[in-house]
Amino acid sequence: MPRSIVSDRGSNWLSRFWKRFCRLAGVTQKLSTAYHPQTDGGPERMNQEIEAYLRAYVSYVQDDWGELCPAAQLALNNRESAATKISPFFAEHGYHVDPISVEESEEPPRHREESRADSLLSRLQEVNEYMQAVMASSQQQQEEAANAKRQPAERFEVGDKVWLSMANYRSPRPCKKLDWLHHKYTVTKVISSHVVELDVRGSIYPRFHVDLCGGRIKIRLLAKR
Template identity: 40%
Template sequence: MSHIFIRHIVSNHGWPKELVTDRDKLFSSRFWQAFMNKLGVKHKMSTAYHARTDGQIERMNQVLEAYLRAYVNYEQDNWSELLPTAQMSYNSLKTETTKVTPFFANFGYEMSSRRGWDSESFVPRAHIRAERLTEMHQTLRDELTFVRDRMSRYYDCTRSTAPIFKRGDKVYLLRRNIKTKRPSDKLDYKKLGPFKVLEKVGTSNYRLELPKGMRQWPTFHSSLLEPAPKNARIDNKVETWNEGDEFMAEGIMDSKIEDEKSSTMSNGKVTDTKAIHGNHQNTCSTSRKRLKTGIARTLTDRSRQLLQRTRR
């Protein structure tokens, strides 16, 4: 990722002062954090499960997706070929905020337009190709302008005033994209908490005091928070699952032999007995050594049982 960043960003635009990314493991890794600190780049990560953290990026992505959706072929395998044309069309449109094109804001001059044809170097095939690109570029500019205006009107109409919380306030957290350890998701609570607000981060994000059982990033957007009564008790017993959680198996509960002749096990499932809630079982990863030892012990016990039955 660092090589791609230098090749496509730094080489064309120089070192940025700030960099806004999502919370992918590549950007949240220690290497990337140290890389940004060493270069003096202020790294900002978007709020989890809130696509509108950076409105400019979100709106641009919607416009580009609308363009690709309209011009991509049936197999959808030529989208990468359309990106340069989409980028050129988008960078030549004036934005409502700056009143200039992104190209002018970046380089200080407008993108050069197509010049007249040279009759001496006229080649029919090249002429058709160039005319097609010019026509597509103009069509894309019109389509992108329409989609951008439509997205802007829709976003402004559906956007409501964000609630304001202070330090120490109690709020409920909407359980969107958060999986608790309860067996049924449909019967689970729609809200978690209440939790205490520690501080305000940015313009509309808040850091909450979460219990130890919640392995979540403590910063959430205000759209996921609802005010709780002042006399509500803080909930410190919430436990959630986090992607990438691994558990050490206490033992193999069952095994299955696919091929009796070779006496091998193709698949082995282990269960964390400490994390069983009803019939909810979690497939866990464990070391190969312990898994093989458990399989051998299971096969040995079954062999002894079969031998005792034969002797009887």
């Protein structure tokens, strides 16, 4: 069981069933803020790969995509990972999906099965050690590349006025192109260095990533005049 699961705010992840299951299993839910797919980039990218596969093979009326899912899963799991240089299937099972030629052994059947078990365990241990080393190196390279041009997140305080990007929301006004691109809100709570809670109204979830907020310094200076 994983210690925590990072996910978006889809209805399945917010259901009472899933909340209780995670609580009973001792798993911590880590939900992303709205309209910030970077938080859970891995699954989002994999979903794009699955969609691309199904788009290439699905029928014109798109009524057979469910039958293609097992083949898509097998194809994607047997594909070599750019980070680990081995496929997810090999990392889990210790062998490839390709047909394996088995040579006849002179050992008795009982000893032959024991030898296969010993060989499989040894191979899985080697794969596990290799995976840990390669993933640690890959994560370090990705971290260095991501931090090369990354700027520190702006710090907000309760009471700050911010401009919230409305690119992901639609107002009741008839034309979005002529609507305001940002709306002014007040920070009511600072959840973390990257998440703030705003005094939005209606059914909009009030917590937002700081990337969607901006203009605090200018607004604060105007407010002091």
